[in-house]
Amino acid sequence: MRGFARSEYEARLKQAQDLMAAHGLSALLLTTEAEIRYFTGFLTRFWESPSRPWYLVLPAAGLPIAVIPSIGAALMGQTWVSDIRTWRAPVPMDDGVSLLTDTLNEVAGAGRIGLPSGPETYLRTPQDDWQRITAGLKGTVVSDGGITARLRAVKSDAEIAKIETACTIAGRAFARVPQIAQQGRALSAVFRDFQGLLLAEGADWVPYLAGGAGPDGYGDVISPASDQPLKGGDVLMLDTGAVFDGYFCDYDRNFAVGPASQVARDAHARLIDAVDAAADIARPGTTAAQVFHAMDKIVTGGAGGSDAGRLGHGLGMQLTEGLSLIASDHTVLAPGMVITLEPGIDTGNGRMMVHEEDIAITETGCRFLSPRADRALVPLT
């Protein structure tokens, strides 16, 4: 099924309003894609254009108010939102500034207006406009206290089903990599074709693909592909964030181009062991830090991390969202959380290998959403 039942949005709004009451907020102001979509279902790739600001205002009671460019009115009109206020953006002189200011004053009066302000958040409004907006407010802008992030961290069954669909699609594409990747093929051609496989297998779009190839691993896991041809002995890694109905998968696979070195084979087996160790303890009550240490012990011998900065993260409407698997994140896992397990190993000479899987936390443990990889590297010819 595409989208969500209206009851799901009603539940999200009620949870938000309960937390808003606890934080003494008269309104919540949202400006970014995932935040606005979470409460409305407004799904479009038009966010790729930075030209127009978009706003959603949640009142302390009652339904959400969309304050948006008129180009989005028809699509927003198909969501459950009925109070849609528009202006003909872009209007450099007043790009929604007065319409938003009036709406916030109407909704919040002299009260406190919550704005997502913690990790991963940003205000998608030009600074010049923001100064004019806040200057016109009767109320005060304060942090939302992490309300939005907290709600998004725990997924409904319907959300998990979408993430699992994205994972399944990527699994079918990964299974077909031997068709597109062989010795002599340029990495850039493999990247191009792999995105095509993801689409052919059912991805709506492919916002993220990274990877690398080299003997005993790769130097980097965030680079675009070079035109370098695959060579015998290389380890090829492909890491994708493909989207189904607005939800991401985020996992990778490692392939051996011809016979891989002992170093690479051992490293891969150890990465799988690290994922297994994490999955063994990933359940309600375990902390993000504990999951980190279970993997770090295996991949660094307990050094406490590496330059990648973390060994996994939350996943959902964004490629990465919410908790980090690091020593200092003491978030307690809860049923409905979806996280990636992403251990990495330094294989020497500036090279590394990384493996990643996606899991959902259940009532009693965890469940793999990505099809689990074998300890052995997937062979390519």
Add this chain to the structure above:
Amino acid sequence: MRGFARSEYEARLKQAQDLMAAHGLSALLLTTEAEIRYFTGFLTRFWESPSRPWYLVLPAAGLPIAVIPSIGAALMGQTWVSDIRTWRAPVPMDDGVSLLTDTLNEVAGAGRIGLPSGPETYLRTPQDDWQRITAGLKGTVVSDGGITARLRAVKSDAEIAKIETACTIAGRAFARVPQIAQQGRALSAVFRDFQGLLLAEGADWVPYLAGGAGPDGYGDVISPASDQPLKGGDVLMLDTGAVFDGYFCDYDRNFAVGPASQVARDAHARLIDAVDAAADIARPGTTAAQVFHAMDKIVTGGAGGSDAGRLGHGLGMQLTEGLSLIASDHTVLAPGMVITLEPGIDTGNGRMMVHEEDIAITETGCRFLSPRADRALVPLT
């Protein structure tokens, strides 16, 4: 060729520093993908992850300083930037806050620090972090006076060549649409396959695809595809922003599924006439508003616009950037600017048709980067 010569980055930096001097800025602080890439060449899809802040500091004199997560050090090390300061992000307690604050104090002292603050800009830093950063600064944060946007608006020949390559790739994909779109095929399947064609024809990735189908046009130009099958008499529109080496094309094509109505055929011919009228006057010295009026006269009879809000925009490292073709934008066209011409016509019953082409402003006029469409709709079976 991939990337740019070092001399291109040196020229961009010099232009920025000249303008910084004119604005009395001791440093320029950049936080977003396109801004940082413009001055460094740092190209990665990793920006899809919102978890880590990234910073670039341009000093009043001397080379750029990257203040970035350690996960990006290897890739940034391949650019011309040599002063790369990293921390092991994410670190919730201090996610680059002290490293950036120290760097800005070192570079700018008690001076003025420019931050992009005008239309289309945002600060990609959590509000909580930003408060701590500004609290620790000896200097003052002010608007960058539009320096960054102004520089980016005028493209070098090398930049225009990349946009033209993206346009050429999309042109080959559009020419193959009859292979993938026929009566009875779901719009969602057409979207999936068209992204595959763009990749097959050489796009690095496809950040944007929108479109619609219906008799006499479509209700909306920003929606994702529905599973509705194409029907005889429908007009199908596909609008894509495909990327080559970090630069976008952004244009569309309209197709007639079986014979189109007279309304649709007339509207399409009029859209082409509007593009022609705009291209006739698009040259150095013409304003964005004049180009708007040339098209608006043809598509609305001079009503002054519609709910789409504009009839074209700048194009380059982002799907949309810079000027808007609206009545109130008096930006003067200059050689090296790249813009889209994007007239739309209301065809009644809540439906519309839109056509879009990409042009570069030359010394004497303009040059089409997209292969010009015919006045007749492209027929599909």
